[in-house]
Amino acid sequence: MADRHAHDPEAYGRAIAPDYDDLYDDALDTDTAVDCLAGLAGGGPVLELGIGTGRLALPLVERGLAVHGVDSSPEMVALLRAKPGGADLPVTVGDFADVHLEERFTLVVLAFNTIFALPTQDAQVGCFAAAAEHLRPGGRFVIEAFVPDPTRFSHGGMVRPYAIGSDHVILEVGEIDPAAQRMTTTKVRLGAEGVRLYPANHRYAWPAELDLMARLAGLRMTQRWAGWDRAPFTATSDHHLTVYERP
Numbered sequence: 001m002a003d004r005h006a007h008d009p010e011a012y013g014r015a016i017a018p019d020y021d022d023l024y025d026d027a028l029d030t031d032t033a034v035d036c037l038a039g040l041a042g043g044g045p046v047l048e049l050g051i052g053t054g055r056l057a058l059p060l061v062e063r064g065l066a067v068h069g070v071d072s073s074p075e076m077v078a079l080l081r082a083k084p085g086g087a088d089l090p091v092t093v094g095d096f097a098d099v100h101l102e103e104r105f106t107l108v109v110l111a112f113n114t115i116f117a118l119p120t121q122d123a124q125v126g127c128f129a130a131a132a133e134h135l136r137p138g139g140r141f142v143i144e145a146f147v148p149d150p151t152r153f154s155h156g157g158m159v160r161p162y163a164i165g166s167d168h169v170i171l172e173v174g175e176i177d178p179a180a181q182r183m184t185t186t187k188v189r190l191g192a193e194g195v196r197l198y199p200a201n202h203r204y205a206w207p208a209e210l211d212l213m214a215r216l217a218g219l220r221m222t223q224r225w226a227g228w229d230r231a232p233f234t235a236t237s238d239h240h241l242t243v244y245e246r247p
Contacts, residue, residue, distance in 0.1 A: 012117065013052075013073020016198045020053055020076065023170075023187070023198070028112070033144075033228040034059040037109060040140055040243065041065055044106025047134055049096035049127070050114035054080040054089065061085055068103060070096040097127040104136045111144040115210070116202040124205065128217040128244075135246040141219060143242050144228070148204040150178055167191055181205065207240055219244040 016023065033056060037046070043065070048057050051069025053076055060067050062085070069091040071077050077093055080086040092099060096110075097118055108131040118124045131141040152158055153176045163170040168191035176183050181204050189196040205213075211221050223243040224233045233240055 012200055013076040017073065017075035017079055019196065029228060030055055030059065036228045036230065037107065037142065038063045038065065040142060041107040045103065046107045046109060047105040049108065049110045051080065051091060052076045054083055054086055056109065056111060057089060058083060058085055061089065068101065070094060070099050072096065097123045097130055099130055101134060105134055106136055106139045108134055108141045113145050115143055115145055116204050119201065119203050125213050125216060128213040128219065132217040132219050132246055137246060139246050141244040143210060146239050147237060148206055149238065150176055162187055207242065210242065214244045219246055
């Protein structure tokens with residue numbers, strides 16, 4: 001029997017690429033994120049791990065920053081290439097936890113929970129090591145992620161409305177394995193055109209665990225905010241934006 005949790009780094013992109021921008025357009029504050037990242041980059045080159053369709057990278061390029069991207073999904077990169085300016089942006093298609101580029105950057109970015117797309121703690125530790133390898137001295141590694149909340153699940157499962165429109169409804173269905181720190185979720189889009197499924201697997205980690213991964217990579221945590229607007233991170237924050245620095 002096939003392992004339904006077996007990791008395929010390209011699976012998420014294959015499933016969601018055609019609808020990715022429409023699915024998340026209203027859910028993400030791209031302008032605020034780009035403002036924050038441009039300030040952290042300090043005018044230097046940026047490496048975005050999990051560049052996707054270029055939601056952050058292309059506006060950063062418009063700000064005059066040099067951006068190099070890495071993504072495991074050829075489908076997502078193809079959508080990036082089709083956008084204005086996307087064809088000129090250097091992108092490496094491959095595993096962002098095991099990438100080795102010649103260039104060094106002032107900022108490495110891993111946004112929108114993408115650290116949790118890596119299936120094991122070892123892979124996530126490897127991602128921190130790869131980020132540190134590509135930073136200039138004094139460079140920063142920025143991670144945006146949710147704070148895990150197992151209480152969202154009842155008896156190991158969860159169903160919740162994600163978006164409700166006049167012609168469609170999107171539900172999120174999931175299950176959790178606290179012992180493995182794994183969440184398996186599928187967004188289900190119901191509309192006149194039929195049913196669309198967007199599966200995603202997450203190996204989640206608490207901020208303190210990510211901080212330890214950073215220390216193992218020789219990085220130190222310098223800032224933690226509740227989001228791109230740099231609001232204070234508190235005990236009730238459900239997301240965090242953390243900045244690590246290479247000394």
